[in-house]
Amino acid sequence: MPTTTPRCLLLVLLAAATGVARGASGDVLFPPPPPAVARRLAATIERLGREVKPAERDALFDQIVDAGSEAIPILLAEIEKRNPRTWSLGIQALGAIGDPRVIPRLREELKGLRGRPAMDVLYALALAGDRRALVDALRSTHATVSFEQGTTAVDYIAGALGPDAVPTLIEEIPRRAKNSRVAGLGALGTIADASAVPFLLRWSRQPEPLDRRFALMALARIGDPRAAPRLIEALEDPDLDVRVAAAEGLGYLRAEEAIPRLAALLGKPSVLRPKAIWSLGLIGGPEAAAALRASWTDVSELEKPLVVEALGRAGDPESAPLLGEIARGEDTQLASLAVDALSRLHGPASSAALLAACSGAGSHETRERAAGELVRRRDPRSVPCVLKLLREEVERRNGLSPEASAMLAELPLFAPPGAAEALETMADAVRAPAIRYHLSSAASAIRTVQRLGAEVDPWLALLNQGTAEEIDLAIRWLGELGDARAVEPLCRLIGRLEPARAHLVPQALGRIGSERATSFLVSLLTEESYRDPELRRTREEAVRALARYARSKHVAQELERAFRAEHARTVTPLLAYAHIVGREGIPRLMMLKRELLRRRGRLQVLRHEKVNWALRLLRTGRPIPWEELRDPS
Template structure:
């Protein structure tokens, strides 16, 4: 079938358009050829050829606006919107708004709406907001999702209430709820805090909204903390009523609020969090979870007040729970917990004992080497005693199992030796960052983070791609603490480290092994970016 002259010209050459009349650099030339193309697909080819020709500039705006206003085919309107998106001119706002079809029912029209919303977002002019807000109720998710994201990026305060309604709407797909939550976080309006707190514990169709809601609250900052403190202390009556009506265990809120307040580093929460360390509940698992989250938050807050109560909790024999308390103590630092750790190292099964030994090694120094040696020497007898009580794996040869466990404890010697060598010398710990051993890297990072010496922030940040997640978390915490204490350190990292960290987050997106720790990395990037 013969093609139109315009389409044939495009096929021959995007740049010279051989055989076509007129000046290929002029808007009139392109406008004439677009109009002369009878088929929609030919007009789209002509528009795309213009986009790639290198000739598109602001002098083409009147022609493109005219074409957009007169074009009936939604596919072509979408192509024109993309061309206007290349120019990103504020002069295009009104023509694009006029071309939107909020009642679009067919997919082509809906995709055209999406393209125009995308272009309005790339222009970023607030005059577009009144036309975008109604699209949050569009019939199709293509347009709705794009409008949600654009309004969030534009930080459109006018969209807050409709976005809150969308975030909590149980009739839409959970993906749309999540996008609305993310947009509310980007806007950062305090009005969103109550809804976001509720969505921390909401689940629909097997989907949780915790990740999006907790980060959105982090983005809100102090207004979120203001709303979370009553939730932490069980004083938010409206929240408690909502939880009861929605079948949410009210204990969920002390746990979730503790985590977000720890992320926000709000010192006002310390007293309530210390109280949460003695939280009681008829369900032992819920009780443990609330206490564990409080311990983690207190460690992130560097709350010295937590050391004594946490040390007293090391009688806990559940390995997972004891591990949470020990990790909190190792992040807080200091020697005050060592007597309790020494006692804990002799109680419970081997996994539980080793956790206490690990804590000793992360906090101690040369003075604690005799104690570790004593524990290593005693392990074969302890293993033999364990094997008499249980028939755990390996107990068919208790002697071999005891030796294996003793060797496992002995590996912590190097951490105490490093503590002895680096006593009073922060730079010595910086040199230990070059070691490949994850335990050494973790301790060195925490020592540097607690030191307050901001000059080490760059050295720590350079290791944030560490594959071991425990080591990476220690590095993130250390960099966070140093940048909290020094705006100068944050400013330097903004210039030197931020692009690489953003790329790392992008490259590792979807990698399940980094999903949890990269939530902390994401918050660190936001802190550096906005300090």
């Protein structure tokens, strides 16, 4: 294929754009953009046609969409070329711009297309505001075509339309063939709007098992408590797949009234038992956890990992002794899962079990996981075990694992003076310079903490005079102290830090919390000067910091702005918004999450599902833990 210079490409695109805009019957004329804009867009499209990493492709796509209507003639020309590398993305971008004037041109493009290409165009039509796109998708013979694994084109089309699509789906589902009904019911679950609940409750009683099953699945994904009695009833459905959907769905609903029925399913082997285990873990609480503990001797070896994970999710401190015993057992997979489960529990019982696992688990990896959690809890009893594990780590690997490095970074914040001497002795016995340096630095940090103590002023001075390691230590320690006098110096510091270290500042500010901290954290999210891709982790930590203590409507509004500024390429601001506003924010959250499906990709689906998870927690009266406010990426 002959190469084309950017200048030649620009001329070709502009000429083709004008021709396409003028030549198609009924088309609106889109004038060519200014030359500078055209050159930039031409170069962007050229790069989009190459093999690029997903993150770069997303950024290029967003640049085109951000150009707005000026990009339309360039996109029309590119679509006309039928380049398989750019056609689908060009169609998506044309719709994502949101200019309804492209609808006639997209309708022209739809003629004669079938399968996924047809769904690409219908999705673009929905993005451009054509509400008929959803009806056309359901009426087609390709309603179950997937854009991503487990996510149909209809999910995307309906999800991008949001709650406005619910009446159309309710009207169309009864009229359609089986595949289209399944796609439509799935889309109601994707949208997750509670207005669909009455229809789904009725539809869950259809004679066709497939209809009942997918209606129950949609009800579960919505998470409205009104659905719980119907799902409990469906545990007796004559169709096995319907019963499986009901057993799993009760976990999504956090239906405490279902615990006795689910617990009864644990007593004998069946395909329902794994789903009951999973649901009891999600429902949580003492009663669910007691049922899970009682099942331990009855479940199969394949089901034991499910029980361990469910006990962690259930969050009952009474499970700590059993999980501690499993963590010290011979099965290394179960032991590792048990440590993870103990990490989700709170209170002295879980810390005691982790401490026993730190020294008594069968594998080094399991002991290290237990030690890592104890370090995060700042438990001084863990220090001897941590030092022993670090010594083992150096001897076994002649290096440090990520978990060991993380422990070294946190150890100075709570370790006694004797730990410094032990680390120095360890460092003297190591030949590798890098490892010796890390061990010596940790020892020096412990001595610094002991020397400067809990007074704020010496640590503030260290921010200005210390080495990079000392400054990082000072940031962490000032966060631990929680003194508001540290806020302003920390805010000023961020401009001096490399991007890889800048996230430490919002982490510390989140522990302190103050009006000044709030205004600075908001600026990290909204000011253009902080939009550098290398500062993405810093912005994510700023979101989590705000969610940790802020509750004002102003902060919620700024989080919404941040979500939009990120082009819906991260869900953390939206999760923090939900965390702050609670149930009263559900209507706004429903509208905002549509933006996630105005972009395509597996990560976008995961982000959208994470918002649905938050919606289910809000509807069932559960808190959204700030620790869980993380983007799937």
